[in-house]
Amino acid sequence: MMNTTVKRFLARGCELVIGLFFVVGAVPKALDINRFSVQMSAYHVVTDKAYLPWFALFTLSAEMALGVAMLLGLRLRGLTVLCLELMLTVFTVLIVYAWLVHGLEDCGCFPLVKMTPPVSIAKNVLLFLLGCVSWQVLVRKPAASTVETALTDEVTEKPFSWRGAALRFVIAFAAAAGAVGYAAPRVEQIATAPPVATANGETAGIDYSQFVFMTDMGSFDLGKGTYLVPILSMTCDECKSHVPELNELMSQPDMLPMVALCYEDAPGDLDKFRAETQPLFPLHVLGNQPLLYFNLRGDGHFRMSLVRDGRALKHFDDKVPTAEEVTATLKSAAPPVQ
Secondary structure, eight states, X not given: OOOHHHHHHHHHHHHHHHHHHHHHXXXXXXXXXXXXXXXHHTTOOOOSGGXXXXXXXXXXXXXXXXXXXXXXXXXXXXXXXXXXXXXXXXXXXXXXXXXXXXXXXXXXXXXXXXXXXXXXHHHHHHHHHHHHXXXXXXXXXXXXXXXXXXXXXXXXXXXXXXXXXXXXXXHHHHHHHHHHHHHGGGSOOOOBOOOOOOTTSOOOOBOGGGOEEEETTEEEETTSSEEEEEEXXXXXXXXXXXXXXXXXXXXXXXXXXXOEEEEOXXXXXXXXXXXXXXXXXXXXXXXXXXXXXXXXXXXXXXXXXXXXXXXXXXXXXXXXXXXXXXXXXXXXXXXOOO
């Protein structure tokens, strides 16, 4: 029969493992909250993209607080473990839903390392079981029989200390507040345009007039004039596959000027993209703004926007429109409502 002290030592080790998992997972989320916000979008639970950073900050704070609480052994008579088990259950249900319904490939648990749904589910089950060990040994503490006590030399438990719990609670809260305080000011501010009526009833979202830039093919101001604007990622295979069609569309007689807004995940991706695809149209790099790129791109992998005076008249998702479609859209577009 295992000695009670050994049981408690192993259970405490379980808590430390859980705490490390949560803290190690929370740190990269705090360092790049915008990328984590984009990863959360893959779950298709938050329908309004404007709320993604708020949910990302909430998740960050919960993970950091619980992780530090488990590291410090803050149990609050079992409340901490119950919150942990509930969070793991919710996370696992969301992963299963997004995996089976939306084809989730990366759960986003550790933003710096891709973790597939099966691996993430197995990890959550393991953490859940470790939480059960903590509950059984360190929280529930069933009364030992006289024989068991004699055999294990059980040590009398110290009485619960509210003062010690309060100190650990403050530390856990401070860690969560510090993570959110670091991440919140770094959330990308997405400039949106006032709603504008169009022929098909859509309203403009992103304010494209914020894009005034120079390229090696000239200067552009998307707030003035009419443009075709592909939204591209420099590492997206589907985006690369559409470049020949974009080149052909741009070469059509009397076609609108075309300029692409591009997301470059790492320095050098733009040069590789150009070398592989040979685009005939100018490219403008958005910089390290994944949330802006995601809002421009929408829910698909590729988008072409028809932009007039800083507002999108129409989006063509996951396809390159024909010259006839572009012309028909321009003819049917209603003038902006003043």
